[in-house]
Amino acid sequence: MNKQTWYKWHSYAGFPLAVFLCFIMFTGTLAVLSHELDWLSNPAIRAPASNQSLDWPAYYRNVLNVANGDRIYQLSAPLHNGFAAEAILIDKHAQRYRVFFKPDTYEYTGNGAWFNWQTTLRRLHRHLMLPLNIGLTIVSATAFLLCVSLISGLVLHPQWWRGLWRLPRQHNLRVFWGDLHRLTGLWSSWLLAIMAVTGLWYFVEKYGLAASYPDNAPVTTEEAKETAVRVQPDVFEKAINHAHAIRPDLRITSVFLPVKPGQPIRIDGQAGHILVRDRANNLIIDPVSGALLSTREGSQLSVHARISEAADPLHFGTWSGYWSKSLYFAFGLVLTSLCVTGTIVYAHRIRKWRRGLTPPLLPVIGAGITSMKVGALVSFALIVTGLVLTASTLAGL
Template identity: 45%
Template sequence: MSRAQWFKVHSWIGFKLSVLLSFTLVTGTLAVLSHELYWLTNPAMRVDSDTVKTLEWTKIYQSAITEQPNKHLLHIRAPIDPWFAAEVVFISQDKIRHRMFFHPTTGEYLGDGRWYNWQRFFRMSHRHLMVPTKVGVTIVGALGFLLAIALITSLVVYRKWWTGFFRMPRRGHRKLFWADVHRLTGVWSIWFIAVIAITGIWYFVEVWGLRAQYPDRGKALSEQALDAKVLPSVAVFSGMMASAKTLYPELAVERVFFPQRNGNGVQLQGHGEALLVRVRANMLSFDPISGQLLVKNKGEDLSIHARISEAADPLHFGTFAGLPSKLVYFVFGIVLSTLAITGTYIYGMRIARVGKHEPKVRRKIWLAATRTMTWGKWFSLTAITICLVITVLLFGGFVNE
């Protein structure tokens, strides 16, 4: 293929679905800091970090069952940063999930929050556009293929791209300026585009049957726990947390999941010695009545297939090093979103044929670009519209939380 043909492929790939791609990139960028955004909008999530000494799981658990004595708790989540409250999720009698927030050290109840919040909105809209998971992940994951092709073709089209890291945009002409901005942001984003494309493709193949097999999570032994989804007593729960320090000293517990089905155990999940795994990879499971250990799973013992699957989320959302890595991903998410938008604008300039001094130039460029998208425009707008309509129906007034 000639360089001109490579460029045509690059333009077509990055242009036809650029509206949907831009929407996905923007929601994904905001999803990286979605917990922090919710922290800003809900005072109940905030604590003075100077008052946090240790994470007292038992005090939080005891406060939670005191606050909601007749509700079934789903899980407790440790604060993601010292200024966050601990979070407890329970399900009401009408099968709706709710959140409660507690001081990590004292266990004091700080307030509540709805299940459908900013964090859920950005996660769900980015991951599967609010539609059924298999359909939505297929659509969003397919964009990973587009990103991969766009990256490969850009490296062919942009000769000696490795010399462009510090080449400032030329300001003499509109087309040259935006083309140079596009190249500059593209060069700096090569590593990020590769990571997002590969993990996006992985989500696509996973949803179509390439899911990894995981070790058994254990089945309750006591008769009461086999017949119903039961919560442990405070004493048994305290014993589980104490046992965890002996049974798995490397485990830094971050989440405690309570039985959601008959026969389930209480799962203590967190970070261990394995790198780039979700917290679910490291786990201790206990019988909710007796507190007896059921299963001990370590991330380093997973199969290669499972380790690859586990690495997808930390790499895709940049959670592997806490807030610093998330901030890096947030910045490069903005850059990548800009790259998609400027690419569309550049294509519009190529086909709009407007004079340098014509009025409303930008409007003519965007109109020319959107007209040329044809089916891609309508597919993108339909998908985004469905996503937003479902959001309104499902989330209601979550903006006011």
């Protein structure tokens, strides 16, 4: 294919749905730092920095004191230093909410809604608040467009490494926006590649290529099989002791408690394995007897499962704490801007304004969006649907 053909493919992939791609990239970028947005907006999440290990049994007893009979679903360690420990509870109306505790004294610091910044942004970005099968399919399918955009963009710049240091020319607006689009595209191509590959993985995982994991052992006591057990403090302590004794390398991050009959205690954490979610390492405990039922280690998962595990840390930038999240956030904004600059470049190409008579920037963007025609209508329809469903969900809480 010649250069003109590659340019057409680049335009076909990025332009018609540029508004929707911009929305997906922007919400994903915000989602990278969504926990930090919660920290800023809810004082209960802020806590003194503490380097001491979490005393999980003491933490659990304090959660029980605050729960007032509500079911405890999950206990989590602080996400970062300066964050409170968080527990998720379920009230009598089956609604989830959050409670927070200082990680050193386990003093209760306040509540938080289930739909916080993190939950809202993640769901809006992941599936537009639509039913998961529909929304996830729509969003993850955009990864095909990202792949075409990335490949065609690099083909159009065969010596792309030279373009990394070529500043935009400013003698002509059309040339300036084209140079800026090229420059930001080259610098953010590494993140675009990660988003494209992980997005494709989410799509194929949804439709037949999901990895298989070792089964967690079932509960053994009759009471646990028949009822959603409220775990006693001594059983909880026994479970934590099992974890420390059997997996001394495990840094416990979350403990899940039964909320339905047949559910065990599940302890998740990290043990130094690269690019795995917390659930890759777990211990399954009977909630009545406290007996250890099974364990899972991230290092023993299949290659297929390790690929599946790597998708989330790579996609959300959580693989190196604040360093990776800050990097993803900064370059995520750059990726988002590509949709805008690409629209401007395309508008300049199709409108052919005379030199010196180029209209202001917003009308240029408007002309580009108008040229998207059906693509613009589809984009706005999906965005408005996602925002309306989000507002409806939040208003109904």
